[in-house]
Amino acid sequence: MRLVKHGGDLPGQRVGQIAKALKEVLETNPLTPALLLEDGTTVRVKRVKPEFVTVRHNFMALYKGKIKARTELLRTGLAASAYIRDHDGMLVVNAQDEQRLASLKQQVAALGYPDDMVQFGIDDARPEIRVDVQWAEPLSPLGGLRINGSTTDANYYACSIGTNVRFTGTANGITNPQGFLTARHCTPTIGGYDNHVFYQVGRRIGKEAIDPRVISQDTPGCAGNESGQVSICVRADVAFATYEVPSNVGRIARPFESVNQKEVTVTNGTPDTYAVTAVAPRPGLGSVVTKVGATTGWTKGRVTDDHVDIGLTSPTGQKYVVLDSVLMGRLNATDTYQLSAGGDSGSAWFIRNASNVNDYNVQLAGIHFAGNSNSISYFSPVENIRTDYAGLGSFTFCVSSGSC
Amino acid sequence: MPQFSGVRVLSAVLFAASALAGDVPAQAATASMTPPVQVFIPSTLVATASGPTLTVKAKGLETPGRNLATAICKIRYTVFDRQGKALLMYPNSQTICAEVLLSVNTKRGVWQQFPLDLGQIRKAGLAPGRYLLSVHIAMSENQNGEAPDLPVVVSNTANLQVK
Numbered sequence: 001m002r003l004v005k006h007g008g009d010l011p012g013q014r015v016g017q018i019a020k021a022l023k024e025v026l027e028t029n030p031l032t033p034a035l036l037l038e039d040g041t042t043v044r045v046k047r048v049k050p051e052f053v054t055v056r057h058n059f060m061a062l063y064k065g066k067i068k069a070r071t072e073l074l075r076t077g078l079a080a081s082a083y084i085r086d087h088d089g090m091l092v093v094n095a096q097d098e099q100r101l102a103s104l105k106q107q108v109a110a111l112g113y114p115d116d117m118v119q120f121g122i123d124d125a126r127p128e129i130r131v132d133v134q135w136a137e138p139l140s141p142l143g144g145l146r147i148n149g150s151t152t153d154a155n156y157y158a159c160s161i162g163t164n165v166r167f168t169g170t171a172n173g174i175t176n177p178q179g180f181l182t183a184r185h186c187t188p189t190i191g192g193y194d195n196h197v198f199y200q201v202g203r204r205i206g207k208e209a210i211d212p213r214v215i216s217q218d219t220p221g222c223a224g225n226e227s228g229q230v231s232i233c234v235r236a237d238v239a240f241a242t243y244e245v246p247s248n249v250g251r252i253a254r255p256f257e258s259v260n261q262k263e264v265t266v267t268n269g270t271p272d273t274y275a276v277t278a279v280a281p282r283p284g285l286g287s288v289v290t291k292v293g294a295t296t297g298w299t300k301g302r303v304t305d306d307h308v309d310i311g312l313t314s315p316t317g318q319k320y321v322v323l324d325s326v327l328m329g330r331l332n333a334t335d336t337y338q339l340s341a342g343g344d345s346g347s348a349w350f351i352r353n354a355s356n357v358n359d360y361n362v363q364l365a366g367i368h369f370a371g372n373s374n375s376i377s378y379f380s381p382v383e384n385i386r387t388d389y390a391g392l393g394s395f396t397f398c399v400s401s402g403s404c
Numbered sequence: 405m406p407q408f409s410g411v412r413v414l415s416a417v418l419f420a421a422s423a424l425a426g427d428v429p430a431q432a433a434t435a436s437m438t439p440p441v442q443v444f445i446p447s448t449l450v451a452t453a454s455g456p457t458l459t460v461k462a463k464g465l466e467t468p469g470r471n472l473a474t475a476i477c478k479i480r481y482t483v484f485d486r487q488g489k490a491l492l493m494y495p496n497s498q499t500i501c502a503e504v505l506l507s508v509n510t511k512r513g514v515w516q517q518f519p520l521d522l523g524q525i526r527k528a529g530l531a532p533g534r535y536l537l538s539v540h541i542a543m544s545e546n547q548n549g550e551a552p553d554l555p556v557v558v559s560n561t562a563n564l565q566v567k
Binding site: 185313345368370373377 | 457475476498500502503505506507
């Protein structure tokens with residue numbers, strides 16, 4: 001334990017008395033911070049050995065300075081953090097960046113802090129928000145965020161927003177509306193309009209607009225077999241919903257890029273995002289593709305097959321076949337992470353710039369819809385989405401600077 | 405097509421199989437814990453190559469209720485022979501499911517239902533005859549998928565005839 005004193009010497013007997021009193025306080029005060037070992041056991045204070053350090057300002061002065069910083073510096077945004085550094089008795093005040101540091105120093109001087117009390121620094125810690133919680137105004141919904149069909153249990157269907165798009169055509173009575181893509185089975189009926197309302201964890205954000213008709217003719221295997229049994233087929237398990245809140249086309253939430261991360265940094269009210277600037281209509285075998293979903297967050301996998309028909313059952317029991325889907329596996333055979341799971345349906349798969357990790361412009365590859373909750377995932381490629389929506393309208397997937 | 409090799413058998417399922425009764429109320433995997441819901445299926449079932457779709461009913465038991473999360477792949481059935489030996493489970497770890505989360509409202513008296521495809525039993529090659537079947541639902545505390553799974557809740561055991 002290190003104590004600070006404001007000047008003068010203390011006799012040894014006095015030091016012993018201080019140590020004894022401190023030990024008693026540490027043992028009896030419920031607010032004493034506990035030292036916990038890895039196994040969860042608490043270490044009790046056995047001996048207190050004071051060490052004295054001379055400082056310029058006593059604790060009360062430093063504490064008053066910290067309280068003043070709360071109202072005058074932190075609340076105004078000039079400072080990012082402030083704390084008393086115990087070992088040398090300094091008040092440390094940090095700005096978020098160099099630009100703000102100059103203003104911070106001026107304000108600290110104007111507030112009358114002693115010159116030798118404050119040390120300045122940079123603290124770029126920023127707030128983070130998860131993709132599976134509500135993004136209240138003024139934050140706009142982005143690809144990767146949690147959506148569900150109700151604030152109660154009926155029609156719950158928790159899924160993910162894929163990516164924000166603009167639809168060229170008319171949907172929900174709106175001409176060329178902005179909206180988002182998600183999975184068809186995140187609405188009650190595959191291939192039918194349910195007037196399904198979407199909430200972003202309790203905040204109403206939009207409504208189902210187009211769930212294209214299923215294929216029952218002109219496609220082998222979907223037009224009916226010899227016994228007349230017809231399979232419901234779709235080329236893409238993708239529905240379009242219009243937004244009722246402001247949104248940005250081509251924006252997908254960007255968590256910290258590590259497996260299953262879901263926390264997105266917000267800087268000055270703007271969350272980190274990927275920008276869709278191109279599309280990869282059907283990534284080939286071996287392509288490395290990234291996903292941001294509301295359940296398993298950020299994951300990356302490799303295309304193991306690019307034309308798979310997969311039979312599914314919707315939450316309402318409707319059986320259907322998704323044609324020519326892209327099958328994803330984990331990056332390496334030795335990996336054990338969860339590639340996707342329930343609630344990731346609707347999320348976007350996209351391709352990053354492998355040669356520049358700081359380039360967050362991406363190519364949209366498709367929309368996630370199925371998996372084994374472990375090592376296998378399926379998505380509908382952009383090529384199939386376009387085919388399913390042909391004749392209904394077209395999508396702009398890209399941000400304004402993009403080419404799609 | 406789903407594979408049934410290497411079926412994992414949950415202890416909770418064996419526990420339910422031991423009941424061998426028609427409409428025994430649902431049991432939790434951990435006997436000392438009160439299950440958040442009861443799960444019911446009809447006491448007699450018939451499986452053919454084309455189905456049918458089994459409607460699983462869950463009834464809330466808690467006050468106040470919670471919204472627990474489950475998924476299509478987490479609502480499963482296991483088929484046993486008459487001696488209680490587990491033969492197959494569907495969906496299993498090989499099954500591909502639509503990855504949507506479903507809510508299970510645990511409020512006392514609230515009923516909800518989930519569909520399950522019994523057609524998979526014949527497709528798996530199970531010989532015609534008489535068997536036993538029970539359904540089990542795994543749930544999580546929330547939709548983040550991070551909270552530990554709750555005990556698996558098992559239905560009553562039904563008599564199953566495979567045609």
